[in-house]
Amino acid sequence: MSLQLYNTLTRSKERFEPIDPTNVRMYACGPTVYSFIHIGNGRMLVVFDLLFRVLRRTYGTGHVTYARNITDVDDKINARAAEEGVSIAEVTERTTQQFHADAAGLVCLPPTIEPRATGHIEEMKALCETLVSKGHAYVADGHVLFDVPSMRDYGRLSNRSVEEMEAGARVDVAPYKRSPMDFVLWKPSKPGVPAWPSPCGIAEAGRPGWHIECSAMAGKHLGKVFDIHGGGIDLVFPHHENELAQSRCAHGTHVMANVWMHNGFLEAAEGEKMSKSLGNFITVRELLDQTPGEAGRLALLSSHYRQPLPWSERLVQDSRRTLDLWYELAADADDDGEIAPDVLEALEDDLNTPKAIAALHALRAEAAKGNATAKASLKASAQFMGFLQSSFDEWRAWRPAGVAIDEAAVHALIIARLQARKRKDFKESDRIRDELAAMGIQLKDAKNKDTGEIETTWEVKR
RNA sequence: GGCCACGUGGCGGAGUGGUUACGCAGCGGAUUGCAAAUCCGUGGACAUCGGUUCGAACCCGGUCGUGGCCUCCA
DSSP states (O other): OOOEEEETTTTEEEEOOOSOTTSEEEEEOOOBTTSOOBHHHHHHHHHHHHHHHHHHHHHOGGGEEEEEOBBOOOHHHHHHHHHHTSOHHHHHHHHHHHHHHHHHHTTOOOOSBOOBGGGGHHHHHHHHHHHHHTTSEEEETTEEEEOGGGSTTTTTTTTOOHHHHHHHOOSOOOTTOSSTTOEEEEEEOOTTSOOBOOSTTOOSOEEEOSSHHHHHHHHHHHOSSEEEEEEEGGGIIIIIHHHHHHHHHHHTOSOSEEEEEEEOOEEEETTEEOOTTTTOOOBHHHHHHHSOHHHHHHHHTSSOTTSOEEOOHHHHHHHHHHHHHHHHHHTTOOTTOOOOHHHHHHHHBTOOHHHHHHHHHHHHHHHHTTOHHHHHHHHHHHHHTTOOOSOHHHHHTOOOTTOOOOHHHHHHHHHHHHHHHHTTOHHHHHHHHHHHHHTTEEEEEEEOTTTOOEEEEEEEOO
8 A cells, every 4th residue: 555645735635646756855844942842742743753754664764855843933932031031042942952852752753854944034035025026925014915815726725715714804904914814924023032134125124924934944945846744733724824825926836735734633621622822731841751752652643643632641651551561572572573564554544543553452462472473573563653762671760750769779678578478478578569569669570481480570650 | 703623332542334443441261379460351332313225333414512723823
């Protein structure tokens, strides 16, 4: 089976045909760096990371270009810097580093290119000039505005007409706009916020509007038309709609990207969207403090990427336990296993991760019965999806942040308990077990297959 | 108000015209000094009302419910 992807533009699943198989190009809208990313952002990272992996496997590691931008010019960043009394650069630098740590924690490969908005101001200005010269933008009151009525099929991606949008508009229309839906490409700066010399003959300094940076970066690094553009479903309108409008009108192309992919939301509770604006979010940092990153990744992939995902502590715990089982089985697996066809087939069907995970469960069951091929395949398949990245010992040694345990003392108690058990002093061995339990330590006894001896491992109670 | 999703067993979650995935929990068993962990087995569902069909959870229509976008948002 070949790769099928659901395309928001056509509202259907389509067979994926790259423009150039030797250079498959994908763009995903990365974060605006003003604070910790939350797990909804994490979902987007994980979903497009998985797609990146699938593409690399199909077309070759060196034949896929994944650009994921960092937006480091934004009013929220300015506000945050002012609030903390630090420089804007400090906020963006610190947040970017944190973002990288979070992405790595969720086992996301670094993208091929990670462009930053501040590094593409000239390209943005050039886009403004081009759009004005082509009659798709105009200058008014120190702003450069995109002229929405100048684009015939504006609204195609989000499937809405300009008339509908104008009718439903809930925002006051700025007086300098010719048409209510026109949006800002460039705007004047106020004192104390970043400013650059403006394009299009505007005398005063200014800064870019929200959407232009992605058009500039995607155009520069991936070309006028590329294969896949992705992001969260909330970006469909207005961000992607406006982004593709700018790019297409500037470049004179029929599409900006052939395939547009959007992941669904995380739900905090009761079907409620999780978002920064609602304040009901969990940061990736908090998640990674409480659970291994792979467990978070598995939880984020536990439902299909276009479906809403109800987030819960239980989901995370279940995911972690599933990984416990995979790790334990894969610990002595061969390294030359094949990725299971069932797993690949599921992933190629518009990233059907629940089905792929089910296939991993089936391999686990086979492997548990002693099937070495299944065991090796489980390992290879799980690793392909970004799991089983460390050794079983490393996995077991994971501890939640802020939990201090005297490992030597625990070890000594375990030895004492085993000795008590050997002399059948069960009262004493149970007492030690209770003592450890009171310390938050959960014991696991297992019989060594070769020696027949009881061996005890432990972990922090969950 | 406009546009768009979605309603599957206790929970999570695939599927999509005809063998009712899968995971967790539950239950039964194996194992254990007793537990935990592990292993094996197992019951249980397709919001509702109509229609199409030999046959519908799956297609069509109505109803009810939930959510999203239209404003910063993954």
